[in-house]
Amino acid sequence: xxxxxxxxxxxxxxxxxxxxxxxxxxxxxxxxxxYRQDPGLGLRQIYYSMNVEVTDKGDVPEGYKVSRKEKRNFxxxxxxxxxxxxxxxxxxxxxxxxxxxxxxxGQGTRLTVV
Amino acid sequence: GExxxxxxxxxxxxxxxxxxxxxxxSDSASNYFPWYxxxxxxxxxxxxxxxxxxxxxxxxxIAVTLNKTxxxxxxxxxxxxxxxxxxxxxxxxxxxxxxxxxGAGTRLFVKA
Numbered sequence: 001x002x003x004x005x006x007x008x009x010x011x012x013x014x015x016x017x018x019x020x021x022x023x024x025x026x027x028x029x030x031x032x033x034x035y036r037q038d039p040g041l042g043l044r045q046i047y048y049s050m051n052v053e054v055t056d057k058g059d060v061p062e063g064y065k066v067s068r069k070e071k072r073n074f075x076x077x078x079x080x081x082x083x084x085x086x087x088x089x090x091x092x093x094x095x096x097x098x099x100x101x102x103x104x105x106g107q108g109t110r111l112t113v114v
Numbered sequence: 115g116e117x118x119x120x121x122x123x124x125x126x127x128x129x130x131x132x133x134x135x136x137x138x139x140s141d142s143a144s145n146y147f148p149w150y151x152x153x154x155x156x157x158x159x160x161x162x163x164x165x166x167x168x169x170x171x172x173x174x175x176i177a178v179t180l181n182k183t184x185x186x187x188x189x190x191x192x193x194x195x196x197x198x199x200x201x202x203x204x205x206x207x208x209x210x211x212x213x214x215x216x217g218a219g220t221r222l223f224v225k226a
Contacts, residue, residue: 004157031212042120042203043158043216050212058213090157102148103214105157 002027006091006106013081013113021076021109023091031094032074033058033103034066036087043090049074081113116141118206120217128225133194135220137204138186144206144215147180147187152201152219161202162189194224 004025013019025032033048035058045058049068063085065077074093078085088110092103119138127133139147145166150158164171164178164187171178175194180187191198204217 033214035216040123040218042118042218043205045214048212056212059215092157102160102163103150103158105150105159107155107157 002104004091004093004104004106006089006109009107009109011109011111013111015082015113016080019078019081019111021078021089021091021111023074023076023106024072025074025091025093025104026072027093027095027104028071029093029095029104030071032068033092033094034064034074034076035090035092036060037090037108038087046076046089081111083113085111086113087111116144116206116208116215118204118215118217120204120220122220123218124221124223126223126225127194129194129196131194133189133191133198133222133224135189135202135204135222136186137188137206137217138184139206139215140185141206141208141215142185143208146207147178148205148207148214149176149178149189150203150205150216152203154200158203191222194222196224196226198222199224 007022030051034046035043044060047066049055091106148163151161152158175192177190201219207214
């Protein structure tokens with residue numbers, strides 16, 4: 001089944017404790033992206049990747065890191081999480097990076113930083 | 115910076131009525147406008163999209179219109195059903211397709 005898989009689905013952590021949210025897609029998509037969803041703000045893009053080893057900042061990249069060592073995986077790293085990073089996170093992938101096409105979203109990761 | 119404004123934030127309709135959600139974008143270089151539906155506990159899913167060289171697109175009960183001059187686009191759902199209840203997001207992508215700006219979302223309630 002074609003899908004984008006995020007793990008974990010739920011995470012509660014403490015301020016300053018490094019964490020990684022994994023994202024994997026099995027559709028051989030070139031383009032992958034991370035979003036955070038907050039009430040009243042919709043989805044805001046954190047980082048995106050056009051292909052292996054090619055990443056760029058979205059609109060809200062502060063406090064986040066990403067890597068794209070393999071085509072299928074695009075982990076989101078929070079080196080020192082803070083309470084303002086409490087949010088619902090979505091990973092998405094698209095089949096063509098240079099052309100506008102549908103994004104396929106994962107199920108989401110609800111992160112709480114206390 | 116670029117933004118997409120979406121209205122209304124909440125919409126309640128009676129089953130069988132029509133629902134209209136409107137979005138305005140600021141970046142004149144945007145040329146791809148998808149609409150996503152998000153059901154509770156799930157990620158957004160594309161329901162319809164439109165490109166800048168088209169003024170209107172229809173798929174069964176769902177239609178989208180685009181006015182590039184005014185920089186706004188709208189989602190129309192006819193004959194609404196309870197399963198249409200969800201959060202709907204509009205979005206606009208830049209020319210390269212790498213950065214997508216989403217609206218804040220509209221929570222649609224369809225009352226049976």
